[in-house]
Amino acid sequence: MTAQLIDGTALSRHIRAQIGERAAALAARGRRPGLAVILVGDDPASSVYVRNKVKACADHGLHSVLEKYEATLPQAALLARIEALNADPAIHGILVQMPLPRHIDPHKVIEAIATAKDVDGFSVHSAGNLMTGLPGLRPATPYGCMKLIESTGIDLKGRNAVVIGRSNTVGKPMALLLLQANATVTVCHSATPDLALHTRQADVVVAAVGRRNTLTADMVKPGAVVIDVGMNRNDEGKLCGDVDFAAVREVAGWITPVPGGVGPMTITMLLANTLQAAEGRP
Numbered sequence: 014m015t016a017q018l019i020d021g022t023a024l025s026r027h028i029r030a031q032i033g034e035r036a037a038a039l040a041a042r043g044r045r046p047g048l049a050v051i052l053v054g055d056d057p058a059s060s061v062y063v064r065n066k067v068k069a070c071a072d073h074g075l076h077s078v079l080e081k082y083e084a085t086l087p088q089a090a091l092l093a094r095i096e097a098l099n100a101d102p103a104i105h106g107i108l109v110q111m112p113l114p115r116h117i118d119p120h121k122v123i124e125a126i127a128t129a130k131d132v133d134g135f136s137v138h139s140a141g142n143l144m145t146g147l148p149g150l151r152p153a154t155p156y157g158c159m160k161l162i163e164s165t166g167i168d169l170k171g172r173n174a175v176v177i178g179r180s181n182t183v184g185k186p187m188a189l190l191l192l193q194a195n196a197t198v199t200v201c202h203s204a205t206p207d208l209a210l211h212t213r214q215a216d217v218v219v220a221a222v223g224r225r226n227t228l229t230a231d232m233v234k235p236g237a238v239v240i241d242v243g244m245n246r247n248d249e250g251k252l253c254g255d256v257d258f259a260a261v262r263e264v265a266g267w268i269t270p271v272p273g274g275v276g277p278m279t280i281t282m283l284l285a286n287t288l289q290a291a292e293g294r295p
């Protein structure tokens with residue numbers, strides 16, 4: 014059986030259309046959702062990401078400001094800018110693009126952002142809200158993965174889910190979101206001795222390690238939902254995920270492609286978070 018594709022581009026378009034409508038409704042009431050994006054330094058990949066985020070705002074009726082600073086920007090100056098944006102009523106979400114130059118402590122920066130404007134959901138407060146089941150802003154990539162899983166119509170209750178990767182930005186929040194949806198969750202990582210032992214039991218696998226061919230066909234339960242968060246390059250320089258897509262799609266029931274799976278959802282959920290913040294929903 015060949016897996017059904019989970020089309021992140023199509024789902025993104027659908028959710029973004031709804032966001033556009035809600036943003037317009039808010040704007041009509043004098044509260045246009047606003048996102049501030051801060052880039053420190055000139056990392057080429059980060060420059061592309063922030064440009065895409067700002068463009069997505071413009072495309073869907075959200076206000077955005079892009080602040081670019083030299084890599085030598087002192088940490089105190091960055092913290093002062095965040096303070097000013099915390100107090101700016103036109104800004105409902107603040108995103109500082111990572112990674113930051115080495116002289117800046119990312120934890121200090123993340124914690125400086127007001128919780129209500131933490132649209133990345135990276136702060137200790139936001140992470141605590143997620144862990145304790147309180148409402149709050151969720152990290153965009155795992156939030157998008159949940160939407161992709163939901164789009165299959167599969168109920169996660171009582172299912173085995175395996176997350177490969179334990180980053181603060183994807184793996185850990187992903188595990189918590191799956192747990193909240195009543196899945197039985199296993200988190201695997203670089204020190205897991207037998208990854209396949211776990212993935213073969215899984216009804217849902219989320220691969221988020223950043224290494225291609227981490228999940229191969231022999232490691233997948235027939236019919237499983239496979240979500241590929243990876244963004245790697247193969248030997249020909251082509252974009253690929255963490256999953257051996259061609260082989261795994263012959264075993265899985267559902268699978269996200271790379272590109273066109275998780276990638277488009279990340280910015281979509283950032284927009285959703287900005288809207289949520291502007292609507293004043295916790």
Ligand code: GUN
Nearest residue numbers: 108109110111112133153
């Ligand atoms: N760098 C790579 N991905 C992200 C993200 O989702 N948010 C921020 N702030 N920086 C990133």
